[in-house]
Amino acid sequence: MVYISQSVEVRGLRKVFRSGVVAVDNLSFNVGRGEIYGLIGPNGSGKTTTLRIIATLLKPTAGSVFVEGVDVVKQPLEARRLIGYLPEEAGAYRDLTGYDFIKLMLSIRFHGPELEARIDEAISISGLEEFIEKPIKTYSKGMKRILALSVVLAQHPRVLVLDEPTSGLDVEKSIFVRDLIKKYRSREEVAVIVSSHNMLEVETLCDRVGVLWKGRLVAEGEPGYLKKTFSASNLEEVFLKAVGSHVL
Amino acid sequence: MSFKPLFEREIKAVLKNPGFLITLILIPLFYISLGSVMNIGVRSAVSQVSGYIGVVDRDDTPLSHLFVYYLNLTLDGRVSYANGTGELGSYSTIVVIPRGFQEMALNNSANLSTLTRINSLSLVSLGAIPPLALQGSFNDALRYALASFTLGKKIEIGNASLNTSIQLVYQGRVLDYTSVNTFVGYGILSTFIIGIMMSFTAGFATSASAMEKAEKAFELLLSQPVGRSRIVLAKIAASVVAAFIVGLVFFASLFVSVMHAAGFPGGQALPSGGAGGLGRPQVDLGGAVAFTAVTVFLGSLISGSIGVLIGGVVSDERTAGILVTPIVMILFGFTIIAEFIGVSLDAPTAVLSGLTVTPLPLLLSVSNIVGDYSFFYLALSLSIVELAILIGVAIKLYNSEIVITGLHLRKKSPPAYSS
Known part of the structure; x- marks a missing residue:
C-alpha cells in the first residue's frame, strides 16, 4: 500500500521522567493517512508514554511529533482538534448516563444541530441505544470502553490514538471494537495508532507494526514483512526474536 | 463556549456525591446539638469575675463611701480607691462614681460608669469582663449602703439598682461596650462561617478532581x-x-x-448587653455585611483553588481526602483561635489573616471598632493576590504533566524503563 503523505511524524522522540526513568529513547516512525499502525511491546516498553506524548498529555524531553503538520508541543490545542485519543482503561463518569457522557464530551467540539447529529452518531456507533439513558455505573467494563470509543469516533478526528483499545474486553467486545476501528479507517481515511499486548490482534488489525523494547524501536514493518525477515510464523515470534537480538 | 457543559458536569458530580449528601444531613444534627453545649458555655462565661476593682469617687459623699465599703465586702476585699482613670493599668476595671450619686441614689436613679482594660477583642474576653458579672454586686452594695445611710428612716430599697455604663479601653482607645460586642460577635460568627465554607469548598474541589481520575475519565477530558x-x-x-x-x-x-x-432554663433571658448576648446593634452593619460577603466568596474561591490543586496532583480519592483534611483542620484552627484570642491590628496579623482568609471578618470588625482600616485592606489585598496566584498555579499545573503522572514526593527505586 502506498500512502500519499504522512499524517503522523515522530522524530527522535525521547522522554525522561523526573525520577530519571527513560521511557522513550530516540523513537522515530511515521503513520500515513488511512494506515493503522500498531505499537507492540512488553509492559514498560514506552507504548503508553509515546501515545500520551502524541495526544499532548505529556511533553517530550527531546524530539518532535507532528500531526497533520501541527507540532503537538508548540500547538497542543490545535493538535487536540485533530486527534481522537482513547486512553488505556478509559472509563466514563459514573454519575452520568451514557447519553449525558456522550453529550458532555462532544459539546466540547460541537454545538447546535451538529452536536445533536454527532450525539446520534455516537449512540449508533456504540450500539448501546437500549442502555443509553441508564447510569454509567450500571455499565460493564466493555460497555464503558465502547461508549468512550464511540465518542472518540463521532468526533471524526484526523488521527486516532488508541491505547490498548481491547484490553480487558471479552472476545465478542474485542471483535466489535476492532471492526469499529477498521470501518472508521476505511470511511474517513484517517491515520490510526494502536498499542496492544495482543499480537494476534495487531497482526490482523494493523497495516504496519513497530516493536518497542525499553523505549526503542527494535523492528518495524508490515506484519508479513516482519515475519519473513525474522523467519517467524507469527508476530509473537517476531517480537521474541527482535528483542532477543537486542539482548544479545 | 464549552465552559457551560463542563460546569454542569462538575455540579452534577458534586450533587451526586454521597459524601455531599451526608454532609447536608450531618450539619443540622451537629449544630442543633451544639446549641445546647453553647448554652452551658455562655452561662459559664457570665459567672466569671476576676481582677481588682479601682474606684474613683467623684461624689465623695457618705452614701458613696458606704457604697464603696459594701462593694469591697461583697467582692472579698478586691476593691480599693483610685485617684483617677489614669490608674487603669493597676486594675482590671475602674468604677467611676459620678457627682450627684447620693442624690440620684436616693431617688432610685443612680448611675455608674466603668472603664475596663481589655487586651483582645474576642468573644471570650468580652464575655468575661468584670462589669458584666459585677452588676449584681453593684446593686447589692447600693442596697446595703442605702439601708445603712437611711437607718431610722423609711425608704424603699428592695428594687434599688444602678444603671452601669460600660466602656472598654483597647489599644489606648476608649470604646463603647455594646458596639464592640456587636461588631466582635458579628465578626466571630462570620469567621466561623468562612471557615466552614472554605472547608466544604476545598473538600468538594479535591474530591471532584480525584474522582475523575479514579473513574479513568480524566485523560479523555484533558485530551479534548x-x-x-x-x-x-x-x-x-x-x-x-x-x-x-x-x-x-x-x-x-x-x-x-x-x-x-x-x-435559658425557666425562660430567663440575658440582660441587654449582657455576656454572650450581642446586644442591640447601635452601629450600621451594612458595610461590614457587604465586606463579609466578599470575603466569604473570596475564601471559597481560594479554598476551591487549593482543592483543585490537590486533586490535580493526587491519583486517587483516598490520598485526596488525606491531603485535604489538614487544610480543613488549619482553617478551623484559625477560626477557633480567632474566637478565643481575637485579632490585633498589626502587619503580622494582617498578613496571616490575608493568607488564611478565615479571620478577615473579625479583622474587619476590629478595624470598624478602632476606625483604622489600613490593616484590613492590606489583608484583603493579600487574599486577592493569593487567589490570583493559586488560580494561576492551578492552571499551570493542569497544563503540566504532573496531572497525568501524579506528584511523587518520595523517590522510588524504579525500573530502568516505564510505559
Whole structure:
C-alpha cells in the first residue's frame, strides 16, 4: 500500500521522567493517512508514554511529533482538534448516563444541530441505544470502553490514538471494537495508532507494526514483512526474536 | 463556549456525591446539638469575675463611701480607691462614681460608669469582663449602703439598682461596650462561617478532581481541545456553588441552633448587653455585611483553588481526602483561635489573616471598632493576590504533566524503563 503523505511524524522522540526513568529513547516512525499502525511491546516498553506524548498529555524531553503538520508541543490545542485519543482503561463518569457522557464530551467540539447529529452518531456507533439513558455505573467494563470509543469516533478526528483499545474486553467486545476501528479507517481515511499486548490482534488489525523494547524501536514493518525477515510464523515470534537480538 | 457543559458536569458530580449528601444531613444534627453545649458555655462565661476593682469617687459623699465599703465586702476585699482613670493599668476595671450619686441614689436613679482594660477583642474576653458579672454586686452594695445611710428612716430599697455604663479601653482607645460586642460577635460568627465554607469548598474541589481520575475519565477530558484554564475554572466555580448550597443549609441550621441556645432554663433571658448576648446593634452593619460577603466568596474561591490543586496532583480519592483534611483542620484552627484570642491590628496579623482568609471578618470588625482600616485592606489585598496566584498555579499545573503522572514526593527505586 502506498500512502500519499504522512499524517503522523515522530522524530527522535525521547522522554525522561523526573525520577530519571527513560521511557522513550530516540523513537522515530511515521503513520500515513488511512494506515493503522500498531505499537507492540512488553509492559514498560514506552507504548503508553509515546501515545500520551502524541495526544499532548505529556511533553517530550527531546524530539518532535507532528500531526497533520501541527507540532503537538508548540500547538497542543490545535493538535487536540485533530486527534481522537482513547486512553488505556478509559472509563466514563459514573454519575452520568451514557447519553449525558456522550453529550458532555462532544459539546466540547460541537454545538447546535451538529452536536445533536454527532450525539446520534455516537449512540449508533456504540450500539448501546437500549442502555443509553441508564447510569454509567450500571455499565460493564466493555460497555464503558465502547461508549468512550464511540465518542472518540463521532468526533471524526484526523488521527486516532488508541491505547490498548481491547484490553480487558471479552472476545465478542474485542471483535466489535476492532471492526469499529477498521470501518472508521476505511470511511474517513484517517491515520490510526494502536498499542496492544495482543499480537494476534495487531497482526490482523494493523497495516504496519513497530516493536518497542525499553523505549526503542527494535523492528518495524508490515506484519508479513516482519515475519519473513525474522523467519517467524507469527508476530509473537517476531517480537521474541527482535528483542532477543537486542539482548544479545 | 464549552465552559457551560463542563460546569454542569462538575455540579452534577458534586450533587451526586454521597459524601455531599451526608454532609447536608450531618450539619443540622451537629449544630442543633451544639446549641445546647453553647448554652452551658455562655452561662459559664457570665459567672466569671476576676481582677481588682479601682474606684474613683467623684461624689465623695457618705452614701458613696458606704457604697464603696459594701462593694469591697461583697467582692472579698478586691476593691480599693483610685485617684483617677489614669490608674487603669493597676486594675482590671475602674468604677467611676459620678457627682450627684447620693442624690440620684436616693431617688432610685443612680448611675455608674466603668472603664475596663481589655487586651483582645474576642468573644471570650468580652464575655468575661468584670462589669458584666459585677452588676449584681453593684446593686447589692447600693442596697446595703442605702439601708445603712437611711437607718431610722423609711425608704424603699428592695428594687434599688444602678444603671452601669460600660466602656472598654483597647489599644489606648476608649470604646463603647455594646458596639464592640456587636461588631466582635458579628465578626466571630462570620469567621466561623468562612471557615466552614472554605472547608466544604476545598473538600468538594479535591474530591471532584480525584474522582475523575479514579473513574479513568480524566485523560479523555484533558485530551479534548479545550483550554485547561476552563477545566480548572469550571471545577473551582462548581465547588463554590456546592459550598454555597451547603452554606444555606448551614445558615438555617445555625439559626435553629442559636434559637435553641438562647432559651435559658425557666425562660430567663440575658440582660441587654449582657455576656454572650450581642446586644442591640447601635452601629450600621451594612458595610461590614457587604465586606463579609466578599470575603466569604473570596475564601471559597481560594479554598476551591487549593482543592483543585490537590486533586490535580493526587491519583486517587483516598490520598485526596488525606491531603485535604489538614487544610480543613488549619482553617478551623484559625477560626477557633480567632474566637478565643481575637485579632490585633498589626502587619503580622494582617498578613496571616490575608493568607488564611478565615479571620478577615473579625479583622474587619476590629478595624470598624478602632476606625483604622489600613490593616484590613492590606489583608484583603493579600487574599486577592493569593487567589490570583493559586488560580494561576492551578492552571499551570493542569497544563503540566504532573496531572497525568501524579506528584511523587518520595523517590522510588524504579525500573530502568516505564510505559
